[in-house]
Amino acid sequence: MYVSHMFAQHPLDEDESWYSDSDIHALARLANGLFIFAATAIAYILDTNVADDRIARLKTTLSAMKNSKVATRPLDDLYEFVITRATNTTKVEPLELARTQLVLVCILVSHMPLSLVSLAELLGNRAAMLLGSLRRLRSVMHVPNELDQPGLRTLHASFGDYLFERAAPRIRINRSLEENALAN
Secondary structure, eight states: HHHHHHHHTTTTTTTTOOOOHHHHHHHHHHTTHHHHHHHHHHHHHOOOOOOHHHHHHHHHHHHHHHTTSSSSSSHHHHHHHHHHHHHHHSOHHHHHHHHHHHHHHHHOSSSSOOOOHHHHHHSSSSHHHHHHHHHHHTTTTEEOOOOOOOEEESSSSSHHHHIIIOTTTTTOOOOOHHHHHTTO
């Protein structure tokens, strides 16, 4: 019901549907009862208003996730998929990748809700620069609309667990970065 409702609330063209009933059922089956999986997948898919891009995201998500077996595996696969797309090295410079990782660590280890302005001050960067790093992760992060509004956070605690413990080595966040992130 959730998948169907969310897709219906985000039409692209009134004359043409960008998804089918089988797409809805396939995504619901992949979620296997994990609401966070469905919510993350939908946030990723709906993060564009370009019909071809949204259709491609739906198809790619469905095909990339269908071989998952372990209970957390579908969610981990989805997190890896989103991060890989957000940090595509052909589109993002290495410095941007490092900044994104540091931003994520600071958000994950802070014990109070931060604004982009506060986080930028902590890291010695401009808020607009950090916003660029976070925009690519909107399907897994809550980013307030205003730069000075507190509330930067992951949408689900499992994302931080994944980054620190279960992520593929190329995207896993090293615990030493976690320990030193806010101390510097």
